[in-house]
Amino acid sequence: MAELDAVIKGLNFAISWGMKNIELMTDSTTVHRWVSDGLSGKARLKTKAASEMLIRRRVDIVLSLVNEYNLELVVTLVNSASNKADVLTRVPQRWLHSAIVIPSSTCAAVVQPDVGQLIAEIHHKMGHPGVRRTLYFVKRINPMVSKRQVRQTIVNCDACQSVDPAPVKWKQGCLGVKEIWQRVAMDITHYRGMSYLSLVDCGPSRFAVWRPLRLQSSEAVIRELEAVFFERGPPEELLTDNDTAFRSKMFLHFAERWDVHIRFRCAYVPSGNGIVERCHRSVKVIAARKGCSIAEAVYLYNVTPRNDRSEITAPANAMYKYKVRIRNIDRASKGPPKLDNPYGIGDPVWVKTWNSM
Numbered sequence: 001m002a003e004l005d006a007v008i009k010g011l012n013f014a015i016s017w018g019m020k021n022i023e024l025m026t027d028s029t030t031v032h033r034w035v036s037d038g039l040s041g042k043a044r045l046k047t048k049a050a051s052e053m054l055i056r057r058r059v060d061i062v063l064s065l066v067n068e069y070n071l072e073l074v075v076t077l078v079n080s081a082s083n084k085a086d087v088l089t090r091v092p093q094r095w096l097h098s099a100i101v102i103p104s105s106t107c108a109a110v111v112q113p114d115v116g117q118l119i120a121e122i123h124h125k126m127g128h129p130g131v132r133r134t135l136y137f138v139k140r141i142n143p144m145v146s147k148r149q150v151r152q153t154i155v156n157c158d159a160c161q162s163v164d165p166a167p168v169k170w171k172q173g174c175l176g177v178k179e180i181w182q183r184v185a186m187d188i189t190h191y192r193g194m195s196y197l198s199l200v201d202c203g204p205s206r207f208a209v210w211r212p213l214r215l216q217s218s219e220a221v222i223r224e225l226e227a228v229f230f231e232r233g234p235p236e237e238l239l240t241d242n243d244t245a246f247r248s249k250m251f252l253h254f255a256e257r258w259d260v261h262i263r264f265r266c267a268y269v270p271s272g273n274g275i276v277e278r279c280h281r282s283v284k285v286i287a288a289r290k291g292c293s294i295a296e297a298v299y300l301y302n303v304t305p306r307n308d309r310s311e312i313t314a315p316a317n318a319m320y321k322y323k324v325r326i327r328n329i330d331r332a333s334k335g336p337p338k339l340d341n342p343y344g345i346g347d348p349v350w351v352k353t354w355n356s357m
Contacts, residue, residue, distance in 0.1 A: 236333060
């Protein structure tokens with residue numbers, strides 16, 4: 001835009017001086033193409049700039065001046081290296097550099113070799129405090145000590161690990177899996193005096209199946225569970241608690257016959273099988289509020305979207321998209337994945353008894 005304004009100003013000077021033959025020299029390929037195409041009429045002006053109408057107006061002004069004053073205008077493209085106007089404004093590179101060389105400063109961190117011993121001594125002298133308090137006392141002597149070094153020293157301190165050790169935060173696993181009908185959570189629940197065998201998919205669908213039980217025995221559980229397997233195929237793993245109906249030899253033979261792994265959770269601890277416990281609450285709340293049967297409540301649970309907006313998140317819609325595993329043909333995996341446990345059989349550990357304090 002600025003270069004087109006300069007072209008118009010140059011033509012005004014040339015017209016005021018009475019010139020007819022004018023050579024326009026520019027180092028802009030865009031201006032050279034616009035003006036040349038406008039004079040020759042070979043191509044129309046093409047631009048995607050935001051000021052397209054202003055650019056067209058300036059090119060039209062140049063063409064109108066040429067036609068009105070019968071000018072012989074020739075447009076020449078000049079490289080930047082040969083542009084005399086740019087040469088006058090160029091600054092040599094040696095002018096831009098300072099002749100005085102300033103030496104660069106060097107900074108290095110010096111770590112004392114006996115940092116661990118220093119931390120251990122201060123930790124013992126101050127009465128074996130925690131990580132933050134030990135770090136506070138150590139930094140008063142050596143500000144370069146990090147919190148990670150202090151924590152490592154306290155972890156290896158025998159006195160801290162033997163007398164009132166800090167509680168260990170265990171890594172909690174995840175009950176959910178990525179595949180549909182790969183792991184099924186199973187439990188026996190009760191509603192209004194009746195027993196039900198509840199099955200919930202631990203995959204993305206969270207599809208639920210409830211079957212009434214006449215007796216809370218292994219034989220009754222196997223009968224209903226086998227009917228579900230015949231209908232929907234067996235999963236790779238069953239997640240259940242230590243109920244006596246799931247611990248019998250008959251049930252173990254049934255699982256071996258269907259090639260299904262069983263993972264037991266602690267009894268009377270709802271968090272150990274939280275997926276099926278959450279399903280129990282949802283289904284029982286629906287049945288109590290609507291006053292309907294358990295079968296209808298399970299149906300409403302399966303057709304209700306999990307995020308309250310998208311129908312694809314409903315358990316029933318997400319359930320019927322998996323490959324049914326065929327018995328005696330599709331083998332299950334070797335076993336459940338091993339959890340990372342820092343302790344093994346035979347490792348020495350500190351044991352705190354209830355009457356030690």
